[in-house]
Structure formats: structure tokens, C-alpha cells
Amino acid sequence: MFKKPVTTNYPEEKKPTAPRFHGRHQLNRWPDGLEKCVGCELCAWACPADAIYVEGADNTEEERYSPGERYGRTYQINYLRCILCGLCIEACPTRALTMTNEYELADTNRESLIYTKEMLLAPLTQGMEQPPHPMRLGETEEDYYRLGRTNG
Numbered sequence: 695m696f697k698k699p700v701t702t703n704y705p706e707e708k709k710p711t712a713p714r715f716h717g718r719h720q721l722n723r724w725p726d727g728l729e730k731c732v733g734c735e736l737c738a739w740a741c742p743a744d745a746i747y748v749e750g751a752d753n754t755e756e757e758r759y760s761p762g763e764r765y766g767r768t769y770q771i772n773y774l775r776c777i778l779c780g781l782c783i784e785a786c787p788t789r790a791l792t793m794t795n796e797y798e799l800a801d802t803n804r805e806s807l808i809y810t811k812e813m814l815l816a817p818l819t820q821g822m823e824q825p826p827h828p829m830r831l832g833e834t835e836e837d838y839y840r841l842g843r844t845n846g
Contacts, residue, residue: 711795711797715793715795715797716778716779716780716793717778717793717794717795717796717797717799718773718793718794718796718797718799718809719771719782719791719792719793719794719809719814720791720792720793720794720814720815720816721766721769721790721791721811721814721815721816722789722790722791722792722816723815723816723818723822724761724831724838724841725821725822725831725841726821726822726823726827726829726830726831727818727822727823727824727825727827728758728759728760728761728825728827728829728830728838729759729760729765729766729790729815729825730760730788730789730790731748731760731765731766731769731788731790731791732750732760732762732763732764732765732766732787732788732790733748733749733750733751733760733764733765733766733767734748734750734764734787735748735750736785736786736787737782737783737785737786737791738782739785740781740782740784740785741776741781741782742777742779742781743775743776743777743779744775745771745772745773745774745775745776745777746769746770746771746772746776746782747768747769747770747771747772748766748768748769748770749766749767749768749769750764750765750766750767751764751765751766751767752764753765755828756826757826758825758826758827758828758829759825759826760825761829761831761832761834761835761837761838762788762835763835766790766811768811769810769811769814770808770809770810770811771808771809771814772807772808772809773799773807773808773809774804774807774808778793780793
């Protein structure tokens with residue numbers, strides 16, 4: 695009671711988050727650039743706030759976005775509804791969806807808080823190619839789970 699209150703200069707000085715902090719979502723990629731999301735919609739089913747919308751589509755040999763038979767053509771997360779619980783992360787069978795440490799999700803426009811697939815996809819790094827393109831880490835989806843390594 696006789697101490698000065700602790701005041702933080704938030705916008706100027708940002709405190710680091712804990713390593714396992716649940717922040718903004720990210721759709722991950724394989725090392726060749728293909729998307730990990732296979733459009734199974736399990737994340738949307740697991741979401742208690744009904745904040746995720748996924749619409750899957752079939753891959754073709756001419757247009758391949760993921761190593762599986764399907765990919766997430768439309769992927770949206772509504773951060774007006776999301777409670778950042780992480781149940782969608784646990785439901786994802788391919789570890790396509792993870793959470794980053796980004797926590798500044800406020801905005802003055804409601805429409806800008808509905809993140810689309812383009813906003814959620816991890817950026818391409820060196821050695822990655824923009825999809826659609828053929829599979830580079832193997833011939834089957836199982837090869838991708840092993841990251842191109844074969845047991846032999």
C-alpha cells in the first residue's frame with residue numbers, strides 16, 4: 695500500500711511473451727512451399743466459439759497446393775469470436791495450424807479482424823516455391839510426413 699504502483703509503458707516497451715503463449719494463428723508450410731493444411735475442417739469442428747471457417751477442395755496434378763488429396767481453398771479465422779484457446783491446434787492432424795506470439799489483434803474496423811488464408815499463411819523462406827507446384831519432397835503424402843527421408 696505504501697509502494698508506488700508499477701506502471702508499464704506498453705506501446706513503447708513491449709514485454710516478451712512466454713514461449714508457449716497463445717497468440718495469432720499461422721498456417722504452416724512444408725520445406726518446399728506446399729501448404730500443410732489438407733482441408734479436413736477438424737479445426738473448425740473443434741472450435742468452441744465457431745470462429746474458424748474452412749472450405750476444402752481437391753488437388754489436381756496441374757494445381758497442387760498440398761501433398762494430400764485435398765487442400766484448404768478457403769480458410770478464415772474470425773478474431774472477433776476467437777477465444778485463443780488452442781483447441782484447433784490440438785485437432786489439426788498435420789500440424790498445419792500453430793499459434794504465434796503475436797498478441798496485438800485490435801483494430802478499428804470489424805472486417806479487418808477476419809483473417810483470410812493469405813493473411814494466415816507462413817511467409818515463403820529461402821528454398822520454398824509459391825504453390826501451386828508439383829510435390830518436391832517425395833511421391834506420396836507419407837514421404838512428406840518423413841520430410842523426404844526414407845527408412846532403408
